[in-house]
Amino acid sequence: MIDSTGLTRRQLRQILRQHRRSLSSSDQRDASLALCRHLRNLPAVQRARRVALYLPNDGEIDPRPLLNWFSRRGTRVYLPVLRPLSDNRLWFVRYDDATPMSVNRFNISEPHTRLNAHRARRLPPWGLDVVLMPLVGFDRKGNRLGMGGGFYDRTFAFTRRQRPAPHLIGLAHAGQEVDQLPNQPWDVPLNAIVTDRSVLDTGQ
């Protein structure tokens, strides 16, 4: 496990991102399959009608094996899209085989939103039942470290006040665990963290 003593958030981010990028493609595939096995067993995931996931980038653990499973169950899948007016929040747009895609400024593929047709496919974040959120790092207590843009934190800040709220599940490789992370006032609490090795219920 990574010892955070004496490291800034920025240094920690760098080390953790380097770690996940260094995994071989066979490690990545094994981790992804193990992760998805855990996720398929979670009642919140089984119950969900609308789920957000992400297309892996920068060595992130890959949730895509769930796409077929969700499709067979009739569960709708949504991807995060950077809002064009750059308020640093995310939109969620329905995703399937036929969704036209484009790349955003971070070079991550996302549903093309400039087409008017896509308005109908957009869902406000409170319309989601489950959000699978990519993590850069996490600790046992459920504290998380993301890419540093605050996108997920801003988008889901409403969950502190508004119910029902989507079930927030952080995903990471087991090796992205840190002994402890400082809790920032704006961090949105996760309900669970799932890795290739374990399911951590944060008690939220």
Ligand SMILES: Nc1nc2c(c(=O)[nH]1)N(C=O)[C@@H](CNc1ccc(C(=O)N[C@@H](CCC(=O)O)C(=O)O)cc1)CN2
């Ligand atoms: N797969 C995936 N999709 C996602 C996210 C994510 O973390 N993973 N996001 C979660 O927020 C949003 C994008 N947020 C991101 C924030 C920073 C960087 C990033 O690479 N930053 C670079 C500097 C990039 C630049 O400014 O040119 C870096 O830190 O090295 C990428 C994505 C929406 N989509």
Ligand SMILES: Nc1ncnc2c1ncn2[C@@H]1O[C@H](COP(=O)(O)OP(=O)(O)OP(=O)(O)O)[C@@H](O)[C@H]1O
């Ligand atoms: N609800 C919010 N309102 C305004 N600013 C916020 C909010 N949440 C986070 N921020 C800002 O976003 C920036 C990035 O936050 P942080 O370092 O916690 O990112 P992170 O843990 O990588 O999260 P994320 O995965 O959401 O990008 C911080 O400077 C913080 O001030």
